Amino acid sequence: MSHAVITLEEKQRAYAQLHEVKALFSQRNWFAGTSGNLSVRVGDFSPEQFQFAITASGKDKSQQTPEDFLLVDQSGKPSEPTSLKPSAETLIHCEIYRLTGCGAIFHVHTVFNNVISEWFWDRKSVPVDGVELIKGLGNWEEEAHIDIPIVSNFADIPRIVPEITERLQHDIPGIMLRKHGIYAWGKNAFEAKRHLEAFEFIFEYVYRWELLNRSR
Numbered sequence: 001m002s003h004a005v006i007t008l009e010e011k012q013r014a015y016a017q018l019h020e021v022k023a024l025f026s027q028r029n030w031f032a033g034t035s036g037n038l039s040v041r042v043g044d045f046s047p048e049q050f051q052f053a054i055t056a057s058g059k060d061k062s063q064q065t066p067e068d069f070l071l072v073d074q075s076g077k078p079s080e081p082t083s084l085k086p087s088a089e090t091l092i093h094c095e096i097y098r099l100t101g102c103g104a105i106f107h108v109h110t111v112f113n114n115v116i117s118e119w120f121w122d123r124k125s126v127p128v129d130g131v132e133l134i135k136g137l138g139n140w141e142e143e144a145h146i147d148i149p150i151v152s153n154f155a156d157i158p159r160i161v162p163e164i165t166e167r168l169q170h171d172i173p174g175i176m177l178r179k180h181g182i183y184a185w186g187k188n189a190f191e192a193k194r195h196l197e198a199f200e201f202i203f204e205y206v207y208r209w210e211l212l213n214r215s216r
C-alpha cells in the first residue's frame, strides 16, 4: 500500500507539538532512563491506513535534538527514508490509533503508575470513585466511578497488542501496562496531555489514599 502524501507543513506541525510536549514532560521527570514515547497522527485516517509522527527509540528524551521524531505508517514502518528507529513500542501506538482514530498518544513511566498497576493487578483495573479529576478524562457525571484497565506487560511488544485490543475501553482514554506505565490518548495533543495529567493526578491520589487508609 503506498503512503498518502504528508505535506512538509503537516509534518513540521506534528514535530513541533511533540517537541513541546516532550520538553514539558521531561521537566516533570516523566522520561526516566530513556523511558516513554509520544506520537501525533498526521493526515487522513481510516483504520486500514494512517500515519503518525513518533519519538525515535532509545533517545535521552530530556534532550531536544533535530533527530527526535520520524513518520511511520499504520504497521509501524517508517513512511519515508530515515536512519532513525521508531519507538520499540510503536505497535502499541498503531493499535490504539486503529481502534480509536485518536489524534495523539502519550506514554510515560512513573513510580505512581507502576505501583498502582501492581497494587490492583489482581482485579486488572484501577477503581476510582468521585475524584474531581475524572472530569479531566472527559467524564462529567456526578460522583463518577471508573475502572482504568491494566494489561500484562511483556518484553516482546507484539504479545501485548491482543490484550490492548480486548481491554481498551472507548470511554476511558488510557490503558495501563503492569509495572510499566500508562498510554493516554486524545483527539489532539492538547487533549492527550490533559488526559495523561488527569490520570497521573488520579494515580498519586489513589496511592496516597490507600497508604493513609492502610496505616490507620
Ligand SMILES: CSC[C@@H](O)[C@@H](O)C(=O)COP(=O)(O)O
Residues within 6 Å of the ligand: 033, 034, 035, 036, 037, 055, 056, 057, 058, 059, 086, 087, 088, 089, 107
Ligand atoms: C528504557 S525503559 C523503557 C523502554 O523499555 C520502553 O518501555 C519505553 O517506554 C521507551 O522505549 P523507546 O523505544 O525509546 O520508545
Ligand SMILES: [Zn+2]
Residues within 6 Å of the ligand: 035, 036, 037, 089, 107, 109, 180, 181
Ligand atoms: Zn514504555
